Amino acid sequence: MSTCTEIPAAVPATHGERPTAAPAVPRSAVRHSALEDVLGILTGTFAASLGLFLLKSSGAVTGGTAGLALLVSYSVALPFGVIFFAVNLPFFALAVWKKGWNFALRTGAAIALVSVMASLHPAALGTLHIDPVYGVLGGNLLAGVGLLILFRHQSSLGGFNIMALLLQEKLGWRAGYVQMVLDVAIVLVSLALVPPLMVLLSAAGATLLNLVLALNHRPGRYLGM
Template structure:
């Protein structure tokens, strides 16, 4: 059901994630998940982070539409679009200078709580989030586990572009974000019921 409360919550979740990303960006730290891949690619192209993030998620809409349903796909598309726009606006109008360690902790917290809000309203930020929610519904695997494994691959790939110290501090943000998601995310009833249905199929 598309309610005002739902869309306001999605907007709030995207805002938290966008602010967390911006804080990490301001300290030259890596971002987790698909956003992390976008930050790596940003170093290799002339495209902005928002544009790369939006483009990276296009293939995942097929997976979302096929296995997660039209409603989830629409909410995810809107969330990705909102995040792309918000990060562009923050990069242009919000200038920050943040200590890297503090940025890693605060950025990880903001992204983690933002993702929880999106998960609880049947939405995601695409890419790894779509895969995490699919694995949760299909096999009961907690999203925090999928996220931290994906982040490990991102960190390894980042060593080709970023300094080892930047990657090491970024791992603090990854750990904080995964800890928040792991401790506070609880699959809603519709997720458990549909997950059981898929498992029996």
């Protein structure tokens, strides 16, 4: 992928002054190709779904619709992928309304892929018994990287992702910080089903996930579309 940079033209000098160069023009944004978008969404959904698998294997929770789906999966005898897909359905309409069909369809595809991959990981890796600290921190780190990739390919995993992106675009609030507040609130609600120590660990994990987004997904920093 290449970008073209315009060479600044010299500003004519007035009498007695030396000529100066005009300010450099920022590099123009380069759109992702269709193949790059497909590979990016596949990579992002794989990383996010693997992170959610680690979280579920460690008995932890997280924020957003993924956190809601994890909480429901602990008390309802349904596969996580089915619950995750169902929880996100209401947010699809919000994506269409506020972000347009392109973003909504990409988000719908990402949600469907995570729902499918959520069933593939247990089949490939079996039942895991992992250290909770490793599962929570590693799972949230993977989920955060996956979401970052999806955001940069005009997609998301629905739910709070959409709300956070909208608030960043409309009000300039960083998506990572907005989602951090919402996610920690969901984690605290999980006190009804999850031991307090695991809730505290899960809150730390949710903070880590959103720090990944806040530090790497900032307006004007990434120009690819």
